Amino acid sequence: MARIAREEMKKRLAVYFIMGSQNSERPAVDVLKEALDGGVTLFQFREKGAGALQGAEKEALARQLQRLCRAHGVPLIVNDDVELAIAIDADGVHVGQDDEDARRVREKIGDKILGVSAHNVEEARAAIEAGADYIGVGPIYPTRSKEDANEAQGPEILRSLREQGIAIPIVAIGGITVDNAQAVIEAGADGVSVISAIASASEPKAVAAALAAAVQAARSR
Ligand SMILES: Cc1ncc(COP(=O)(O)OP(=O)(O)O)c(N)n1
Numbered sequence: 001m002a003r004i005a006r007e008e009m010k011k012r013l014a015v016y017f018i019m020g021s022q023n024s025e026r027p028a029v030d031v032l033k034e035a036l037d038g039g040v041t042l043f044q045f046r047e048k049g050a051g052a053l054q055g056a057e058k059e060a061l062a063r064q065l066q067r068l069c070r071a072h073g074v075p076l077i078v079n080d081d082v083e084l085a086i087a088i089d090a091d092g093v094h095v096g097q098d099d100e101d102a103r104r105v106r107e108k109i110g111d112k113i114l115g116v117s118a119h120n121v122e123e124a125r126a127a128i129e130a131g132a133d134y135i136g137v138g139p140i141y142p143t144r145s146k147e148d149a150n151e152a153q154g155p156e157i158l159r160s161l162r163e164q165g166i167a168i169p170i171v172a173i174g175g176i177t178v179d180n181a182q183a184v185i186e187a188g189a190d191g192v193s194v195i196s197a198i199a200s201a202s203e204p205k206a207v208a209a210a211l212a213a214a215v216q217a218a219r220s221r
């Protein structure tokens, strides 16, 4: 298997849904199924925070969500837990600045997708050097889904990274909704990454479809 091509990665980032069992009062499998039906293009399993599953229960949920993703032809990325990603043969891993070193993760996962969080141009350049396939940039807007989130930087950070020559695929994250999705794509992101917009929606399918339409509209401007 070869590393994912840049253009394919950009397409996959369009509507990147992140969720763990703690993000919805409904079963994660039900929410994910509806979101996939609505047009989610990439999924991240992020089992983290108060009440998060551990050990065998966490792995069992990951495998259940993986079956759904595979049935829809959507890659599954595991957040933080490199060993779990390897154990279930996930499609990739996402790590942040306080997680396992990205270079070391690349060595462990071979050609799987590697996503790295970056908050500035130095972190973006280091992620590229380490072998990232995409970077996650945010929070763009205020978020209530991550306890230790940095301050929101606004879409200007995306514009600034592009102006400084950062050409790697970028997904914007943090406080993104159907209403502001177009603005972040126009500022330079290839896609939008959301937790609450879909996980807390009464109709996850409709929100995923609306996000896909907003990204598509902004891309074709
Ligand atoms: C797509 C994407 N971008 C950023 C993050 C945040 O990663 P990190 O900073 O490691 O924080 P946690 O999510 O681990 O709390 C992400 N998960 N996904």
Ligand SMILES: Cc1ncsc1CCOP(=O)(O)O
Pocket (backbone or CB within 6 Å): 138, 139, 142, 143, 144, 145, 146, 149, 173, 174, 175, 176, 193, 194, 195, 196, 197
């Ligand atoms: C994991 C993460 N990293 C930066 S912001 C964030 C949370 C995004 O969640 P929401 O889409 O609900 O703001």
Ligand SMILES: [Mg+2]
Pocket (backbone or CB within 6 Å): 079, 080, 094, 095, 096, 099
């Ligand atoms: Mg992390």
